[in-house]
Amino acid sequence: MSLIAHKVHKTLGEPPTKVLTDINFEIKDGEFVALTGRSGSGKSTLLYLLSSLDTPTQGYIEIDKHNVSQMTKLEVCKFRNEQMGFVFQFHYLIAELSALENVLMPAKKAGLADKKKNYAQDLLKQFGLADKPHRLPRQLSGGEQQRVAIARALVMQPKYLFADEPTGSLDSHNSEVVMNIIREANQNLGTTVIMVTHDVGFAKQARRQIHLVDGKVVSS
Amino acid sequence: MTFLAVKYLLARRRQTVLMLLGIFFGTAAYVAISGFMLGFREYLVEQLINNNAHIHIQAREEFLTNHSLDHSFYKKAYDYIFWSTPPSGRKDSAIVENPQLWYERLRNDPRVVAYSPQLTTSVIFSKGKATVPATLIGCDPLQQTKVTTIGEYITQGKFSDLAVGGNRVILGDELMNRLGARVSENIFLSLANSAPIPFKVVGIYKTGNKLADASAYGAIGDVQRVSKSSNKVNEIAVKLVDHSQASAIASTWAKLGLEKVQSWDQVNANIFEIFKIQDAVRFLSIGAIMVVAAFGIYNVLNMTVMQKKKDVAILHSMGYSTKDIVSLFFTQGIILGFTGVILGLSFGYVFCLYLQTIPFGGGPTAVGTGYLMVSFNPAIYVQAAGLAFLAATIASVLPAYAAGKLTPIEIIRSGAE
Numbered sequence: 163m164s165l166i167a168h169k170v171h172k173t174l175g176e177p178p179t180k181v182l183t184d185i186n187f188e189i190k191d192g193e194f195v196a197l198t199g200r201s202g203s204g205k206s207t208l209l210y211l212l213s214s215l216d217t218p219t220q221g222y223i224e225i226d227k228h229n230v231s232q233m234t235k236l237e238v239c240k241f242r243n244e245q246m247g248f249v250f251q252f253h254y255l256i257a258e259l260s261a262l263e264n265v266l267m268p269a270k271k272a273g274l275a276d277k278k279k280n281y282a283q284d285l286l287k288q289f290g291l292a293d294k295p296h297r298l299p300r301q302l303s304g305g306e307q308q309r310v311a312i313a314r315a316l317v318m319q320p321k322y323l324f325a326d327e328p329t330g331s332l333d334s335h336n337s338e339v340v341m342n343i344i345r346e347a348n349q350n351l352g353t354t355v356i357m358v359t360h361d362v363g364f365a366k367q368a369r370r371q372i373h374l375v376d377g378k379v380v381s382s
Numbered sequence: 383m384t385f386l387a388v389k390y391l392l393a394r395r396r397q398t399v400l401m402l403l404g405i406f407f408g409t410a411a412y413v414a415i416s417g418f419m420l421g422f423r424e425y426l427v428e429q430l431i432n433n434n435a436h437i438h439i440q441a442r443e444e445f446l447t448n449h450s451l452d453h454s455f456y457k458k459a460y461d462y463i464f465w466s467t468p469p470s471g472r473k474d475s476a477i478v479e480n481p482q483l484w485y486e487r488l489r490n491d492p493r494v495v496a497y498s499p500q501l502t503t504s505v506i507f508s509k510g511k512a513t514v515p516a517t518l519i520g521c522d523p524l525q526q527t528k529v530t531t532i533g534e535y536i537t538q539g540k541f542s543d544l545a546v547g548g549n550r551v552i553l554g555d556e557l558m559n560r561l562g563a564r565v566s567e568n569i570f571l572s573l574a575n576s577a578p579i580p581f582k583v584v585g586i587y588k589t590g591n592k593l594a595d596a597s598a599y600g601a602i603g604d605v606q607r608v609s610k611s612s613n614k615v616n617e618i619a620v621k622l623v624d625h626s627q628a629s630a631i632a633s634t635w636a637k638l639g640l641e642k643v644q645s646w647d648q649v650n651a652n653i654f655e656i657f658k659i660q661d662a663v664r665f666l667s668i669g670a671i672m673v674v675a676a677f678g679i680y681n682v683l684n685m686t687v688m689q690k691k692k693d694v695a696i697l698h699s700m701g702y703s704t705k706d707i708v709s710l711f712f713t714q715g716i717i718l719g720f721t722g723v724i725l726g727l728s729f730g731y732v733f734c735l736y737l738q739t740i741p742f743g744g745g746p747t748a749v750g751t752g753y754l755m756v757s758f759n760p761a762i763y764v765q766a767a768g769l770a771f772l773a774a775t776i777a778s779v780l781p782a783y784a785a786g787k788l789t790p791i792e793i794i795r796s797g798a799e
């Protein structure tokens with residue numbers, strides 16, 4: 163089982179500009195991959211394509227032997243819900259929900275909110291938020307918010323974790339904490355991690371780097 | 383998505399309350415206004431049904447048309463006749479022809495409870511120097527009380543006292559006052575060109591309707607004798623088992639003879655026309671409130687969708703479907719509608735209970751119960767709820783649909799910049 167990009171091209175905007183050109187690679191289960199490259203090189207665009215949020219202009223993405231563009235909407239939703247976790251540069255927590263409720267949102271969709279409650283609390287505890295499960299996002303610091311977002315991404319114990327510059331808005335200490343969490347998920351849970359970063363240090367922590375220049379893979 | 387919808391609503395309390403108020407007011411106003419309007423109307427209709435005969439069989443009424451005399455004059459000699467002065471006028475009859483036939487028919491009809499032949503005539507009452515023209519209704523006193531509720535409005539004497547015969551009358555309260563007469567006094571009654579005949583006042587009735595209270599009742603035999611038309615009848619009043627069948631039965635009877643047959647609701651058709659106009663006004667005014675309420679919900683929900691774009695994107699990334707997103711916003715409208723309706727109906731109901739305690743009308747002997755009459759017909763509550771729900775639903779459909787069309791990728795891309 164693996165995640166494959168097959169002759170993927172992506173054109174965006176008006177007038178159409180080529181953002182990604184002929185991307186081909188395979189990411190095997192359990193890998194920790196860093197997508198690197200300068201700002202504007204197409205890292206985020208590629209991550210969204212790999213994670214089913216966006217569709218390629220040409221070529222296709224294959225996840226666990228399924229061509230994503232041939233899956234029904236329902237299958238994609240189920241796949242995202244059960245197999246994928248997302249972490250973005252900005253945490254995107256739901257402001258009206260407490261930390262714990264936010265973490266449980268994916269479980270709610272799967273009808274597992276009760277079953278997952280203990281696990282969600284465990285995650286918050288592991289991430290140093292044991293005493294804050296009932297706080298609203300605005301009552302948490304930026305680093306804490308991002309940790310809640312990671313807990314939310316991991317609560318379904320997904321096979322894939324997609325992260326778009328997860329440390330981009332954090333100070334160095336909080337960045338360190340977040341990176342440790344992500345690395346542990348990869349090591350302890352076997353989660354396949356695909357992470358966009360332009361931090362050279364963090365990129366080196368990944369076992370594999372896919373480096374983009376102007377929308378082309380130059381090394382992988 | 384109800385859980386999150388509720389959270390959203392609670393987080394923006396002021397807007398939620400404002401949206402609720404619109405639905406609440408619309409619902410409460412509908413219940414209160416309808417309760418008040420229909421309460422009076424139900425009373426009125428009840429009076430119409432109970433106090434009067436369900437069906438009136440009256441002397442023939444016929445108007446001449448341009449061609450109604452063609453046949454009489456020319457038989458079939460010509461296909462079409464031009465009159466230099468077309469015939470006009472009436473070909474009425476003052477009496478019901480062959481009433482025996484009707485009695486026979488009515489007696490054998492299981493739908494008929496009772497019938498009462500009447501002879502109504504215009505007379506001049508006088509007592510001392512007071513002379514008052516009025517209508518004298520000759521009836522069979524025992525049958526008349528079965529067909530109408532006149533017996534219940536007797537304030538002095540008994541309606542059945544008329545049955546004894548020998549020139550007795552029961553006066554309406556209004557007529558009594560104008561004549562200055564009292565029970566057991568004699569008054570005089572004269573027709574167009576005959577000498578006054580003494581009648582004894584044996585009772586008084588008061589219905590509260592001044593027009594009806596300006597008439598008098600007598601035994602039909604007396605009235606026939608006085609007007610020198612023995613055995614003649616100009617109306618037969620009929621009471622049915624089921625008043626709601628009146629107009630259908632009246633229509634079939636009308637085809638049986640030349641007499642004019644009308645049901646209680648056909649006689650009072652103008653009142654029902656007014657009811658229709660009242661209903662239109664009621665629906666329009668409540669409709670206006672509902673439109674305002676719906677606009678409020680529409681605006682706030684639309685704004686919420688714009689503000690919650692990021693939530694929509696993140697929910698999509700967690701595997702929530704378009705359907706879930708639509709329901710997240712639609713549910714908010716439904717919750718508002720539901721809560722507003724419950725509050726509105728409750729308040730409307732309590733307000734109606736209060737209205738019932740307001741004194742109105744002239745007490746037990748005049749029209750009504752002495753208090754405002756309010757209807758608690760369940761249909762009012764169902765309609766109010768239906769209208770409010772419709773408003774809330776329509777108002778939330780568009781924003782919910784707009785939310786469903788949001789694609790996560792664009793939101794995430796713009797959020798990352």
Ligand SMILES: Nc1ncnc2c1ncn2[C@@H]1O[C@H](COP(=O)(O)OP(=O)(O)O)[C@@H](O)[C@H]1O
Binds near residue numbers: 181201202204205
């Ligand atoms: N909606 C869009 N329309 C046109 N061009 C876009 C759009 N989104 C991104 N781009 C362009 O695509 C390129 C890659 O963007 P992105 O994937 O966000 O790069 P990165 O994440 O590596 O900084 C950039 O040059 C950007 O200007």
Ligand SMILES: [Mg+2]
Binds near residue numbers: 205206207798
């Ligand atoms: Mg980027």
